[in-house]
């Protein structure tokens with residue numbers, strides 16, 4: 001087990017900069033999740049840590065060691081690929097034992113480690129099968145098994161669950177989390193999936209265009225996003241945004257209606273801002289921002305209402321079951337402490 | 352398919368089977384005829400020249416080819432040359448194909464283009480210079496010279512074949528192996544090569560067949576009886592002696608056996624291999 | 633601190649060098665062989681084309697050999713023969729190969745066996761192909777002249793290889809026989825890679841089988857066709873073995889192609905210089921042709 005730290009890591013593919021000056025410290029035993037839109041450089045960052053890509057600048061440390069020029073095999077890491085990358089010509093047992101055999105570990109130890117891992121993952125009855133004789137979920141488990149047999153310093157996961165169906169994904173998510181709690185190995189996990197990120201991570205790293213936007217615990221990112229990008233990226237359905245201009249202690253929206261701001265907002269009179277309100281924090285009231293109901297979607301536990309208000313398309317999530325029809329005119333409001341204020345020019349949070 | 356009348360369907364089926372039957376006859380006729388003459392006794396050769404099968408059969412032609420001629424020697428020479436060429440080419444082409452499949456580097460497009468253009472070299476153009484060079488190196492009139500030339504001539508196509516097979520092996524696998532503790536070379540040996548064995552089989556078969564068939568270089572470089580390959584032996588046999596049809600056909604059938612065996616055995620891989628190679632170019 | 637920085641710098645350079653050299657390392661055996669056995673002789677061959685060789689000496693003649701080519705009527709005949717031999721062989725191989733591929737694409741009884749059998753000609757060594765076909769055309773031991781006579785193609789059952797008017801058909805037929813499997817194999821595999829949904833969609837849109845063929849099959853096969861046709865063209869044009877075995881260019885030069893002519897003039901008349909000059913001509917024609925086809929294929933792939 002080891003910490004991982006990145007110091008202004010830089011990576012280019014030809015003329016295109018894919019990672020710009022990435023700084024990140026991951027503590028020993030932490031489970032860090034990398035999220036970001038497609039193409040933002042998550043896989044590239046992970047592969048750079050693995051040594052599969054050579055970085056163009058900066059430093060990568062695993063534990064005490066600077067590993068910029070260390071071959072992947074000597075970095076003492078294990079990686080689970082999105083495609084699983086199981087060796088098609090080896091059965092499950094040999095797939096899992098491959099790395100130990102390469103290291104010339106004693107046969108007894110290989111057998112013990114493989115059987116311990118396969119017991120943990122419920123693979124005992126599959127040990128003699130080839131990868132092509134396994135289901136998607138079973139392959140995923142073998143890929144996990146191959147990683148934990150190593151007992152590496154760091155686990156790297158690149159969207160390991162994205163090829164599974166929703167139900168299996170939920171199960172595996174819990175299992176990986178449980179596995180991490182028992183092994184306590186540092187893990188870096190790339191995903192597209194909001195829920196995976198929120199539920200599994202000790203800390204989430206949000207990336208965009210090769211730049212880290214924010215690093216923090218899941219709820220911290222949810223409650224206090226550092227900028228508009230993170231606010232819009234984390235949370236589903238996504239946060240509602242309104243362009244507004246500061247008017248005393250209030251914000252004037254595009255349709256002229258006023259919204260009370262949180263006391264913490266550091267704004268100046270006339271400043272152009274963006275107001276963010278999460279769907280579950282919007283409520284129907286008698287006065288407030290007027291809006292017209294467009295769609296009503298009952299989800300069972302909650303009801304999702306789409307409205308047009310203040311020249312925006314707005315989503316509201318109501319726990320009660322409002323009786324509404326498209327075309328109904330309603331008024332919306334939110335408590336000041338639930339309102340996020342961002343500077344419109346810089347995109348940064350100002351409360 | 353729905354929407355077609357019964358008559359159309361039946362006519363279509365008959366047409367398909369008819370066309371296939373015609374081609375099978377066309378494809379097999381020469382081979383069949385060679386076999387037929389090889390088992391026809393000498394005295395019936397002309398009188399039953401156009402019968403489909405002779406009224407009597409004999410294996411005497413085979414016996415005399417094996418006992419009274421140099422063909423067993425030619426046969427052995429051809430085996431040596433073809434096997435050696437096939438093995439060397441496949442090994443060299445595997446590495447070259449690996450470089451083209453797995454690395455991005457400056458000059459790669461140029462290398463591919465040069466390889467492709469070597470396919471357009473008229474063989475006849477390089478024959479005189481090669482003859483001189485080989486002569487100076489003492490490689491005329493022996494099998495090594497043939498092996499070297501055949502190897503060089505088959506490398507380009509074999510490299511394209513191997514490249515396309517290697518392209519079919521996901522890059523993830525070798526990266527996983529490198530993380531698991533392999534050097535790049537070990538990953539190649541333990542993971543990539545085992546997965547491309549069918550491709551290598553196809554390449555071996557292709558090169559073996561090509562080397563076994565080659566005639567002009569053999570004719571030009573080889574003079575002494577003891578070094579002749581099968582093709583050269585057979586052709587000089589045609590020229591030198593009053594033609595003994597039966598013996599020649601028997602020798603031809605013998606020459607067909609190894610390639611056909613190879614071919615039938617590897618046919619499945621050959622189809623994918625050739626296609627991949629051709630499609631990629 | 634600086635020592636470490638330098639150390640890292642040199643490590644970086646080492647890694648860069650390794651990354652740069654590695655592919656060339658893997659390529660080197662192939663490139664060395666091709667260079668020494670193909671490129672060097674090719675260059676020497678080109679230099680021969682500026683010289684005149686006689687039994688014991690050679691002299692520099694500049695473009696003399698090329699000028700001689702202009703007035704060489706045999707060469708002009710050979711050029712025409714080459715064109716005829718290449719186009720006829722290629723067209724027949726291609727159309728029958730395509731037809732065979734489409735036939736084999738649908739399941740039928742005995743498909744596996746038939747597939748094995750029809751590809752067999754490709755495995756037959758070329759010199760054997762040549763010999764076997766000339767025997768088949770031989771009226772004494774072969775059936776074909778009698779068949780041709782019976783169906784009225786020939787007045788007398790004689791070999792077509794002896795008549796200048798028909799001799800070229802002998803090697804062409806043998807070449808077609810030998811080359812059909814190549815096209816059939818490559819086109820069959822390319823045809824199999826066309827997703828069947830495309831045909832279903834076309835059928836639902838009301839395309840007739842012929843329209844499906846021209847609108848779906850052909851466009852999809854086009855890149856494969858371009859590259860296989862190119863390789864084959866080059867190969868057939870430079871291919872002397874079959875003709876050499878069957879007719880040796882005769883009778884009366886009627887089957888003399890450039891490839892056989894070079895072979896004959898290089899080894900019979902001893903003037904390697906003239907043979908080389910002709911070979912350069914052929915090479916230039918073929919490379920130009922290859923580059924055009926490669927360019928066309930690029931365009932095809934871009935459009936697709």
Ligand SMILES: Nc1ncnc2c1ncn2[C@@H]1O[C@H](COP(=O)(O)OP(=O)(O)OP(=O)(O)O)[C@@H](O)[C@H]1O
Nearest residue numbers: 013016018036037038039040041042043044045192
């Ligand atoms: N080998 C490569 N050569 C050139 N560009 C590349 C290469 N690999 C990745 N890129 C580019 O680098 C950028 C980042 O790619 P990366 O795979 O890291 O994205 P990602 O965040 O993992 O996306 P996804 O979520 O879709 O997997 C992309 O714009 C991609 O096009």
Ligand SMILES: [Mg+2]
Nearest residue numbers: 042043044158
């Ligand atoms: Mg990715």
